[in-house]
Amino acid sequence: LAQLFRPLDMLGMVYRTIRQGLTDMAAMFDLIDTAPEIVDVPGAPSLIIKGGALSFENVQFGYESNRPILKGVSFEIPPGGRLAVVGPSGAGKSTIARLIYRFYDVTGGRITIDGQDIRQIAQSSLRSQIGIVPQDTVLFNDTIGYNIGYGREGADQIAIEEAARGAAIHNFITSLPEGYDAKVGERGLKLSGGEKQRVAIARTLLKNPPILILDEATSALDSRTEAEIQSTLDRISVRRTTIIIAHRLSTIVDADRILVLEAGQVAEQGTHAELLAKDGLYAEMWARQQNEGEEEVVAVE
Numbered sequence: 001l002a003q004l005f006r007p008l009d010m011l012g013m014v015y016r017t018i019r020q021g022l023t024d025m026a027a028m029f030d031l032i033d034t035a036p037e038i039v040d041v042p043g044a045p046s047l048i049i050k051g052g053a054l055s056f057e058n059v060q061f062g063y064e065s066n067r068p069i070l071k072g073v074s075f076e077i078p079p080g081g082r083l084a085v086v087g088p089s090g091a092g093k094s095t096i097a098r099l100i101y102r103f104y105d106v107t108g109g110r111i112t113i114d115g116q117d118i119r120q121i122a123q124s125s126l127r128s129q130i131g132i133v134p135q136d137t138v139l140f141n142d143t144i145g146y147n148i149g150y151g152r153e154g155a156d157q158i159a160i161e162e163a164a165r166g167a168a169i170h171n172f173i174t175s176l177p178e179g180y181d182a183k184v185g186e187r188g189l190k191l192s193g194g195e196k197q198r199v200a201i202a203r204t205l206l207k208n209p210p211i212l213i214l215d216e217a218t219s220a221l222d223s224r225t226e227a228e229i230q231s232t233l234d235r236i237s238v239r240r241t242t243i244i245i246a247h248r249l250s251t252i253v254d255a256d257r258i259l260v261l262e263a264g265q266v267a268e269q270g271t272h273a274e275l276l277a278k279d280g281l282y283a284e285m286w287a288r289q290q291n292e293g294e295e296e297v298v299a300v301e
């Protein structure tokens with residue numbers, strides 16, 4: 001009987017791994033039960049990564065056919081480059097991330113990775129090459145070791161601890177009475193926003209993807225935690241093509257390129273210095289955030 005069940009167990013494990021990986025993505029994008037089923041073309045080949053160049057060519061997209069959201073968006077990220085996407089609320093920043101992960105297909109133009117149209121390749125191979133650090137990580141009612149480990153199927157304890165070190169959460173875990181076996185999630189230990197982000201970073205380190213999507217937390221972390229997380233994110237994005245969905249401009253001043261999105265169109269593109277010199281939408285957003293920062297300090301004092 002045990003022999004009969006073993007394959008089923010394994011199937012269950014594989015299914016769980018895929019489903020939970022997707023759950024995190026779906027939660028990040030607020031998409032549970034809303035995204036349509038994307039179907040692979042028959043015999044779709046796997047994505048072949050050469051360096052991880054990502055490009056949007058005149059991409060058009062709307063969730064509903066009568067309401068366009070992205071109206072011809074174009075940009076290119078060279079292999080290992082870092083692009084930050086900024087813009088007012090509702091401009092379409094998260095939509096860009098959803099399209100890269102192929103939760104939806106574009107309705108016009110195309111998205112390519114190393115020259116391959118992502119609609120022509122197997123979804124599973126696309127998603128296996130993309131890591132996401134969401135704003136708010138979903139934790140499962142299981143041990144913290146398990147929560148990190150599902151970043152890569154079959155990861156052993158040594159690999160899990162190495163990832164936790166890379167995400168600067170190993171010392172926190174070993175300080176818990178039960179260490180890596182401590183239960184987390186709704187029915188266990190509650191982790192802070194910063195700790196949850198570190199779990200997401202550790203998962204991503206285990207996955208080791210060439211393409212990374214970072215969705216910056218909107219919820220306020222204290223400034224020390226934020227700076228620490230920021231330096232960890234900077235470290236893990238080295239040599240990976242990275243797209244950062246940014247809400248605070250202060251965290252992306254060093255990005256190779258900043259894309260300013262406004263109402264589904266690229267309003268401006270350039271480095272922080274170039275965009276300030278343009279004195280356009282970015283410069284206006286920057287000035288506003290500087291003022292808000294000062295007001296906060298005054299309020300705290």
Ligand code: ATP
Pocket residue numbers: 034063064069087088089090091092093094095096
């Ligand atoms: P924010 O900074 O507030 O997160 P954003 O720039 O990331 O905003 P998106 O989440 O990409 O904006 O949303 C762009 C537009 O698409 C918004 O007007 C939003 O209402 C709409 N939208 C987002 N998701 C859906 C959906 N599942 N169905 C229909 N419309 C949607």
